[in-house]
Amino acid sequence: MDLVKIRNLSFKELSEHMLAAGYPKFRANQIFAWQNQKLVQSFNDMTNLPKELIAYLNKNFILQTLTIQKKLTSEDGNTTKLLYKLSDNNLIESVIMRYNYGYSVCVSTQVGCKMGCKFCASGADGFIRNLEPAEILEQVIIAQKLVKQRIGHVVLMGIGEPLDNFDNVVKFISLVTNKDGLNISGRNISISTSGLVDKIYKLAELDLSCTLSVSLHAPNNELRSKLMPINNKWNLEELMQACRFYFKKTGRRISFEYIMINKLNDTIEQSYDLAELIKGYPTHVNLIPINSGKQTDFKPSTAKDIKAFKCNLEQLGVNVTVRRTLGADINAACGQLKKKEIRR
Numbered sequence: 001m002d003l004v005k006i007r008n009l010s011f012k013e014l015s016e017h018m019l020a021a022g023y024p025k026f027r028a029n030q031i032f033a034w035q036n037q038k039l040v041q042s043f044n045d046m047t048n049l050p051k052e053l054i055a056y057l058n059k060n061f062i063l064q065t066l067t068i069q070k071k072l073t074s075e076d077g078n079t080t081k082l083l084y085k086l087s088d089n090n091l092i093e094s095v096i097m098r099y100n101y102g103y104s105v106c107v108s109t110q111v112g113c114k115m116g117c118k119f120c121a122s123g124a125d126g127f128i129r130n131l132e133p134a135e136i137l138e139q140v141i142i143a144q145k146l147v148k149q150r151i152g153h154v155v156l157m158g159i160g161e162p163l164d165n166f167d168n169v170v171k172f173i174s175l176v177t178n179k180d181g182l183n184i185s186g187r188n189i190s191i192s193t194s195g196l197v198d199k200i201y202k203l204a205e206l207d208l209s210c211t212l213s214v215s216l217h218a219p220n221n222e223l224r225s226k227l228m229p230i231n232n233k234w235n236l237e238e239l240m241q242a243c244r245f246y247f248k249k250t251g252r253r254i255s256f257e258y259i260m261i262n263k264l265n266d267t268i269e270q271s272y273d274l275a276e277l278i279k280g281y282p283t284h285v286n287l288i289p290i291n292s293g294k295q296t297d298f299k300p301s302t303a304k305d306i307k308a309f310k311c312n313l314e315q316l317g318v319n320v321t322v323r324r325t326l327g328a329d330i331n332a333a334c335g336q337l338k339k340k341e342i343r344r
């Protein structure tokens, strides 16, 4: 029988388990604090627990589910990419980023991805499995241990489609925002999606106060369907309606990711179409020069084209930034390091 990953349990579930096993409830408080505040990775390090309880935990649970396989830091020291091995030997990635407002970690939510976007390394080898809440949470915990400072922000933008692993992602959010856990504010969590419309409605209803970040990448259905097969299931009109609903329900402005691909989606005309598509409510557009890996022939837009695209959006009243390319020297785009490791 597989051991239970203890970090999958909410505090309530852990307390119930401890009571049922005949331990006083305060033991659950102690264990939860070791897991989430002192961030230990072995039950043997929970030094205020009786030996017998430590033996019980070792027999029934696992605490550490990830091991660092590789760690790369960019030349400027602001970006660290981690390749992790899971307990079933699958590989995933996280990226730790240092900003002027603090540390942010970008976590993976699945091993592989089903969505098959043409520009993306994560989905290139298909889908293997969902990550469990503990496996997502541990990416934040290990990051915090490494930088020895509080991680204030989490973005679900690593490998995988978060909304395709809905229940585990929602459980992860409730664990990571727990006041007695890592206590990261829901407002500082961004969930990135390729546009699973049914799940956007479901997420809006939960009102977790997270930012919804939608990977748009094209201002019309024809081009978007070529780049992102999900657009054949839910087109841009349906996606935009869901985004407006998310804003209405949560009051959180929607963030749109737009990768800039040379001569494909970066013309001035397309910037007009983009502005038209998202007009009328609070949004933010993040332009990202595509990180071209071996898996695609797409080239990033030129600096001149990006500037012109951005300026035109600004003139049309769109809130827009160009994302600084984080750690291109360390294959920081999602899935690229894993892909390289597998090729090796």
Ligand code: SAH
Binding pocket: 119, 120, 121, 156, 157, 158, 159, 160, 161, 162, 192, 193, 194, 213, 214, 215, 257, 259, 288, 289, 290, 291, 292, 293, 333, 334
């Ligand atoms: N599946 C989710 C979240 C993970 S992908 C989603 O698609 O939103 C995180 C972001 O990286 C997405 O915006 C995705 O479009 C983008 N991305 C994928 N491949 C990229 C590449 N080669 N260069 C730049 N961004 C890329």
Ligand code: SF4
Binding pocket: 113, 114, 115, 116, 117, 120, 121, 122, 123, 158, 159, 160, 161, 193, 194, 215, 334
């Ligand atoms: Fe999956 Fe996102 Fe990559 Fe598309 S961009 S294949 S949804 S991880």
